[in-house]
Amino acid sequence: MKDYIKHDEWNIIEEGFDPKLNRISESLFSIGNGRMGQRANFEEQYSGDTLQGSYVAGVYYPDKTRVGWWKNGYPEYFAKVINSANWIGIDVEIEGEVLDLARCNVKEFRRTLNMRKGYLLREFSVITPSGKEVKVSAQRFCSIVDDQAGAIRYAITPVNFGGEVSVTPYVDFDVANEDSNYGEKFWSEVTKSVQEKEGWIEAKTDKLDFHVAVGMNYSLEIGNDIIEAPAQSKEKNKYLASTSSVYVPQGEELVVKKYAAIISSENHPKDDLIEVCKSELSRITSKGFDIMLKEQQAAWELKWEESDIKIEGDVSAQQGIRFNIFQLNQTYTGEDERLNIGPKGFTGEKYGGSTYWDTEAYCLPFYLSTADQNVARNLLLYRYKQLDKAIENAEKLGFTQGAALYPMVTMNGEECHNEWEITFEEIHRNGAIAYAIFDYVNYTGDQRYVVDHGLEVLIAIARFWSQRVNFSQEKQKYVILGVTGPNEYENNVNNNWYTNLIASWCMEYAVDMVEYVKNTDEDQFAQLVQKISFDENKEVTHWQAIVKDMYYPVDEKTGVFLQQDGYLDKEQVLVKDLEPKHLPINQKWSWDRILRSCFIKQADVLQGIYFLEDRFDLETLRRNFEFYEPRTVHESSLSPCVHSIQAALLGQKEKSYEMYLRTARLDLDDYNNDTEDGCHITSMAGTWMSVVKGFGGMRVKDGQLYFNPFIPDQWNSYSFKIRFREWLLKIIVAKDKVEIENRSESPITIFLSDKPLELHPLKTAMVNGH
């Protein structure tokens, strides 16, 4: 837990330079545009501790698996989004002295991430070892308008002297991943060229042959005058640079404007990369930094228009929620169905930038409500396109006949994870893939998706479950043995209630959708039957039999659903009764102790009740919530949001707010001491859900929009915007009233606290009390 970020509604601000916090700030102040991202590394040389990070979406490396003890079925590699060329670098020398904050006396230092306008600004002044005072202002952004471009304005002022300032903008592909399993570097140079103040370099990954070309150029200005200083180019393997030296009078500002074009073979033919790179570079250069920045600001203005949450009376909460929304929008724009959302986005290496079930369970609702429905649809298509790999994955584990097991961690659809209890056993993820289809269709009404893509996935998943269960002669029920539920503090358990529930639901939903597609588009259905050798009668009957006789562990005495067989054999202790020295248990306890304790990492039974809320009455929810929440240590950043939403539903406002607070500023306050690895991007969507589905009580049922809002006592008011089908609504919740503004041209009836409310086009409805 740290508290060094200044509270501000629209900006993330660090004041003063503390090298020990540098990696954390590098994560927090990351910038990105969905196509690429960049940690807040310094432009100039820095010999202190830093995690260099520049990432290009979709460009990954299959790093050979590192494992202690091999298990059959493990994948050969772990795919990771790799550190790509450093394109921000500008080495600076002041009268022959290298500018390096680790070697200077830093007088002032201020980093600002302007979330409203989408740029990073770093201002500092230092005294160099020889006593020269220098002021620097460095501003940069990854453009969301020109999404293959980055631009930097780097301004240097000699404060107490006039002298020779030499700058060396460069591009460097000779970078490494700190998490490389065997210390290998991943890039090889293809070609490069540098002349005067411009250069381009193409490199390729040593495996999979991704190519990336990075071009750069720069200009020098003093007092708005372009300086035509000569440039000296320099080349090394995987590196190019250009140095210019200028005499800068005391008190004048030398401005370096550096432009970079980052062009990936994911988006252009390999043969064209250099040409595209050159023309893109020329295009943005002629546009110029100032215009690019203006366009950037306008584009972010639009994003905020659709997704902002405004909180009055709590600057810290306001900053927290905006930071989350900002990072989510920097990470994924939804334009490319080959991309997905890594748990750290573009802010660090951890988790390899790969796709987890986080996307379906936590991120999808955010994008459904704040972006065009194609964004969410692309997240679904990502999995649809990987169905073949999911079938192969299941085959490796002994499943047959088109059963699909989606991977726990993946880049291209192949499983990357190698921890048997997760890789092979945390199979509930398959349920989230199916649930996302339901969630999408429920929210958007786009039933056609099921016909065109969804059903094929649903059948493959139902096939998996139908093979994964077995009939217990002992129980005379279908059981699911040897699984890990969402609560990863239990491994290889039998009859995880959540897994049994979601498995059964998948089969039910598949049965319903078979029926729907058959009735809706007979031809399409016939084609599918043919394509996947679907034996409708036999398979559906089998699924129905399993659904009918699925076993669910329940405590007969209390009616609480049991997380798994034998859960009540554990010593029953509540988290509040643990001495603080034992927390977090994932750092303080050995793994076996965690496993045999009753403590829960994240919602498990409650996750099931959350997903299938309509199947359970409030009393059932209350009974289970009151049993499980006190046993939950919330040591996954994905945990609190579900509890926050459910506490809201139960009218437990304080609990709901408490849960919200656990992740609202998770990264800003470095709550878990791990922000240096990158930000918790996917859990940020959970925070958004806490506000909109928790406090706002937003739901969609049968195509109708519901709100059941309350306001935390700590706030004066809050508002959020959601897109729902053709409408854009703004909901403002104050202490004593709720206003809902219909920003669209057509009317809509919504339900507020279960009462219908007609919203006229471009009008605001106000309801007192709630």
Added chain:
Amino acid sequence: MKDYIKHDEWNIIEEGFDPKLNRISESLFSIGNGRMGQRANFEEQYSGDTLQGSYVAGVYYPDKTRVGWWKNGYPEYFAKVINSANWIGIDVEIEGEVLDLARCNVKEFRRTLNMRKGYLLREFSVITPSGKEVKVSAQRFCSIVDDQAGAIRYAITPVNFGGEVSVTPYVDFDVANEDSNYGEKFWSEVTKSVQEKEGWIEAKTDKLDFHVAVGMNYSLEIGNDIIEAPAQSKEKNKYLASTSSVYVPQGEELVVKKYAAIISSENHPKDDLIEVCKSELSRITSKGFDIMLKEQQAAWELKWEESDIKIEGDVSAQQGIRFNIFQLNQTYTGEDERLNIGPKGFTGEKYGGSTYWDTEAYCLPFYLSTADQNVARNLLLYRYKQLDKAIENAEKLGFTQGAALYPMVTMNGEECHNEWEITFEEIHRNGAIAYAIFDYVNYTGDQRYVVDHGLEVLIAIARFWSQRVNFSQEKQKYVILGVTGPNEYENNVNNNWYTNLIASWCMEYAVDMVEYVKNTDEDQFAQLVQKISFDENKEVTHWQAIVKDMYYPVDEKTGVFLQQDGYLDKEQVLVKDLEPKHLPINQKWSWDRILRSCFIKQADVLQGIYFLEDRFDLETLRRNFEFYEPRTVHESSLSPCVHSIQAALLGQKEKSYEMYLRTARLDLDDYNNDTEDGCHITSMAGTWMSVVKGFGGMRVKDGQLYFNPFIPDQWNSYSFKIRFREWLLKIIVAKDKVEIENRSESPITIFLSDKPLELHPLKTAMVNGH
């Protein structure tokens, strides 16, 4: 499964050279003397596939742990007995041509491991690329008389020419372990010196600072005449050599006698190593090869006198059992309580040469019956001396107050294993450590061991179990959650019947021994109470409460003990009904599929009934044996012996013999396709048990020796020798009679088929029919 080893009663013989079999033969033809061991690598250069292996007991390296996903509590390193200096090397050039079997036409090739006499002989003749025919006879051994010495007689005959033969004996510390986690080498040179035909070199390990000095010298003879050829010495980093060239007339034999002294800092002060090395070298050299060999033969004669098993009518079985006894005796001599028995002995790198529960559960009975009781006592002392580390190990996992958890894999007492389901959960190993104390005392009658050492271990183990159980409110019983039983095809299960049983037994036995020691040696007991802060009343009462209310899963319908909670929820299939393509499941199935199947790797419930045989009647054994054996895939080499012994007890002769056969020639016939990694040393003790405790029905109860022998139909007769306290007995079982020879000077009454039988000193008793 292979069948290239010639069947012979006393020799292991390979005829013809097949490079593909070379690694297997290198394992099989290994030689050792308890202090050191050597794979059957070639003396001369060999550019084909080989696993170089020379090991010095107790000299290990803490190789940095390699792990996919770190879990709290994992050790930082994996200790492995490392490849030590190559001391056998003799490079040979024939008229300038390197002798290398991979580059020659091999006309004849024969490797013989003479088990009776304890040496390895390799004879071959080749045609070199230039057409020269050369005959070689290479004989070597690790002396069990001079146990820091090895000797080689390497004889070269030019068959179709006379010419210059150049030989280069060398010592090379620049060796690597193939299983090095990060590809590092482990040795650094300390000092060396080589002059004429003699040299010595000292090296140390880069961690832990073990030092080993190896000295070598050699002589050359033709037709019994010493040849005083000049020698050219050569040095490289970690390497020394001496080359001599001699003209050898056609048909004459050039004999190189190479002596090596291998001196370890485990046995001598570091400062003295070179001096000890020189004097040892001088001592054995003056003794000479022929005398050393004679002494070796005599010493092996004595070993066989005590431990031989003779089988008439089945050469293959005879060879198999002698190979096992031979390897066990090469691996561990019991003179040094710091040493133990690695699963591969000195025959390969796998499992790091570390100590597993194999020692207590499988090897101890062999050494108890075939060697002085101090040998078994030293195995116990090994654990006693590591008690502090076992307590530290338990502390790391959150246990307190002197509770001890012995490691799964260890060299010096610290845990080395890093697989959570084993490291933290296969805790039944603690039971085997306690059981070994019982086993030892029961066999030897040495109750004093409990007073002096045993009780302290037993209390620490009882303390562990008493903290590891928890009281289930649900069951109103004590339960043990989250364990892996002996059947490692189940992980993280609850209430593994075996673990619950052995845990309870440990506490019972500790209670008994507390009582015994208190009554036997009040002072000693008081000292112990003080030393370990033993609160007798409170602790014993707690243990008794747990013993009384321990939970054991049982199938109420059939009375079968259940391997763990929920075992009957599994799909119940028998191994015989599996299609052969699925076997072995550990190679064919993914890990999750193995886990959720009912198939059993090795005796689990049956292991418990085996250890505590007297607590269960034959009907109980039969019921459980008939349930579990058909579900057991015996994919651990430690599995069949227990089943063989139990089948014998149940009168199922065929089944008993079938189980015996599964491991009797495991390595000789490369049954599991893994002998290239080394021989299965610890399971060899299991094979011995199958014969002596299975077929021979040997038991010790209340200080009395019992035999209940039968003879497999395939054999004419068999005999084995056992030491029992002051007696040495030879038991000969024929088709129609049993003879028992008392080779000692005092009488003893034993029980044959439960009838008392008086054995007179130095006399043989014969009983017809059995």
